[in-house]
Amino acid sequence: xxxxxxxxxxxxxxGDLHVGNIxxxxxxxxxxxxxxxxLIFRIEDTDxxxxxxEYIARAIETLKWLGLEWxxxxxxxxxxxxxxxxxxxxxxxxxxxxxxKNGDAYNCYCSTxxxxxxxxxxxxxxxxxxxxxxxxxxxxxxxEKYRGEGRKPVIRMRMPDGETRFNDLxxxxxxxxxxxxxxxxxxxxxxxxLYTLAVAVDDVLMKVTHIxxxxxxLSSTPRQIRVYQAMGVKDEDFPEFAHLPFVMGTDNxxxxxxxxxxxxxWYREEGFLxxxxxxxxxxxxxxxxxxxxxxxxxxLVDLFTIERVNSSPARFDMKxxxxxxxxxxxxxxxxxxxxxxxxxxxxxxxxxxEASEVKVVRDALPIIQERIAxxxxxxxxxxxxxxxxxxxxxxSAAKLAESDSQKVINTAxxxxxxxxxxxxxxxxxxxxxxxxDGLGLKPRNAFGPVRIAVTGSHxxxxxxxxxxxxxxxxxxxxxxSAVR
RNA sequence: GGCCCCGUCGUCUAGUGGCCUAGGACUCUGGCUUCUCAAGCCAGCUACGAGGGUUCGAAUCCCUUCGGGGCUGCCA
Numbered sequence: 001x002x003x004x005x006x007x008x009x010x011x012x013x014x015g016d017l018h019v020g021n022i023x024x025x026x027x028x029x030x031x032x033x034x035x036x037x038x039l040i041f042r043i044e045d046t047d048x049x050x051x052x053x054e055y056i057a058r059a060i061e062t063l064k065w066l067g068l069e070w071x072x073x074x075x076x077x078x079x080x081x082x083x084x085x086x087x088x089x090x091x092x093x094x095x096x097x098x099x100x101k102n103g104d105a106y107n108c109y110c111s112t113x114x115x116x117x118x119x120x121x122x123x124x125x126x127x128x129x130x131x132x133x134x135x136x137x138x139x140x141x142x143x144e145k146y147r148g149e150g151r152k153p154v155i156r157m158r159m160p161d162g163e164t165r166f167n168d169l170x171x172x173x174x175x176x177x178x179x180x181x182x183x184x185x186x187x188x189x190x191x192x193x194l195y196t197l198a199v200a201v202d203d204v205l206m207k208v209t210h211i212x213x214x215x216x217x218l219s220s221t222p223r224q225i226r227v228y229q230a231m232g233v234k235d236e237d238f239p240e241f242a243h244l245p246f247v248m249g250t251d252n253x254x255x256x257x258x259x260x261x262x263x264x265x266w267y268r269e270e271g272f273l274x275x276x277x278x279x280x281x282x283x284x285x286x287x288x289x290x291x292x293x294x295x296x297x298x299x300l301v302d303l304f305t306i307e308r309v310n311s312s313p314a315r316f317d318m319k320x321x322x323x324x325x326x327x328x329x330x331x332x333x334x335x336x337x338x339x340x341x342x343x344x345x346x347x348x349x350x351x352x353x354e355a356s357e358v359k360v361v362r363d364a365l366p367i368i369q370e371r372i373a374x375x376x377x378x379x380x381x382x383x384x385x386x387x388x389x390x391x392x393x394x395x396s397a398a399k400l401a402e403s404d405s406q407k408v409i410n411t412a413x414x415x416x417x418x419x420x421x422x423x424x425x426x427x428x429x430x431x432x433x434x435x436x437d438g439l440g441l442k443p444r445n446a447f448g449p450v451r452i453a454v455t456g457s458h459x460x461x462x463x464x465x466x467x468x469x470x471x472x473x474x475x476x477x478x479x480x481s482a483v484r
Numbered sequence: 485g486g487c488c489c490c491g492u493c494g495u496c497u498a499g500u501g502g503c504c505u506a507g508g509a510c511u512c513u514g515g516c517u518u519c520u521c522a523a524g525c526c527a528g529c530u531a532c533g534a535g536g537g538u539u540c541g542a543a544u545c546c547c548u549u550c551g552g553g554g555c556u557g558c559c560a
Contacts, residue, residue, distance in 0.1 A: 451520060
């Protein structure tokens with residue numbers, strides 16, 4: 001009875017994969033891994049006007065970056081391929097013909113304009129809009145007449161009377177009366193299949209056992225089930241459905257550009273770690289059941305069950321993602337941190353990638369590791385180490401020009417001249433005795449001007465370590481050039 | 485309009501009739517620490533949408549209601 005679990009992630013890449021897509025992919029992946037089953041990655045590109053090769057390639061890249069490896073699909077193949085629906089057109093045609101032959105489906109000659117007009121009439125008569133079944137039982141004469149007019153038919157599925165009842169793993173039993181499920185189109189007049197046909201055929205042929213997908217597809221489920229039935233699949237062989245709650249934007253509307261970035265590519269550029277994105281997304285609609293929140297991918301796999309998935313929608317919260325990202329960054333080893341930080345520094349031109357630069361970066365990472373929430377922040381944090389001339393923002397420049405600041409810097413220069421052992425302890429010792437003990441300043445007022453002179457900003461990594469990393473010559477030069 | 489789904493702190497959630505004077509995390513506020521910024525630590529604010537039942541007892545069960553969302557396509 002225990003058939004192997006086979007889940008599938010089947011996006012229709014009409015753009016970059018977004019937060020909602022990935023949350024679904026993550027759950028599909030986690031469930032497959034948890035059960036020791038297989039994850040199938042299938043591209044739903046029956047609408048080739050909107051799905052491009054470029055988007056498909058980016059979707060593949062994004063999943064790989066996140067570490068959501070699939071067992072069957074593009075690049076890896078599998079015995080039930082091909083995994084691009086655009087390459088399976090013959091299969092859909094064949095099934096549509098079978099449905100036609102068996103009377104489960106019929107040719108519909110209604111034009112788009114006619115349908116729209118009738119829908120409008122239904123609406124104004126306060127009836128539920130939907131196909132009225134006009135072509136369900138056409139006589140030979142009528143068919144002849146339509147053909148004579150040059151009409152090309154679409155293939156429409158016949159919904160029988162009755163109801164569809166299924167057990168959603170997340171929502172429990174759901175019932176749809178067929179009077180609210182009109183006959184739907186399986187194939188366009190040009191012979192191209194629609195989602196409703198392709199998705200059901202593929203799930204059956206690819207032996208998918210569990211369909212985890214967004215709840216927006218909940219009301220299309222009876223149509224899928226209808227296709228299974230027409231294909232002759234037995235009830236007990238139907239896939240199980242689990243409709244995941246939405247991930248929404250902060251303002252309670254669907255997540256979009258308006259209320260938070262959606263594209264995973266953006267999060268990557270910004271410096272969110274893949275494991276942080278997965279960790280956070282896992283918490284949107286699922287929880288491990290105890291107070292744990294910072295979990296690894298392995299723990300997610302171990303703990304993930306559909307039973308623990310929530311049924312109510314979740315709001316996406318950037319702040320919390322950032323908090324988790326910060327935790328993940330702090331958990332990185334220095335080598336790993338370095339590996340992940342380098343691309344950002346390279347991209348912004350902070351370093352060219354020379355070995356000497358990389359060494360400086362490696363030495364600097366420990367002091368900034370707990371100060372950043374996004375990897376991209378390594379750029380402003382470390383830039384001062386690699387520029388010839390530092391620049392000041394207005395506030396810092398003004399602060400530096402104050403006479404108190406000038407006095408502090410002059411004193412600091414004198415105190416630092418004799419320091420030959422340029423280690424942060426020695427630097428700190430010299431500055432403390434000169435500025436705190438000598439001038440009687442509070443640490444804050446003592447080190448502030450020095451910090452600005454050396455790093456260019458009143459916000460920086462720890463001062464003494466920064467000066468050590470910068471080196472004696474450059475540190476002194478910056479102090480001196482800050483004197484007016 | 486119709487059908488379907490959903491409803492615990494601002495947000496994500498724990499909670500499946502007594503362990504709940506509702507726990508954790510993020511955010512926010514205050515404090516400690518402190519060379520800035522962070523990190524860390526401590527404290528605080530704040531929730532069972534509403535109304536009826538059932539029960540000795542309800543966030544948990546039932547009904548109604550209100551609110552939010554989805555679908556209603558020759559998109560997926």
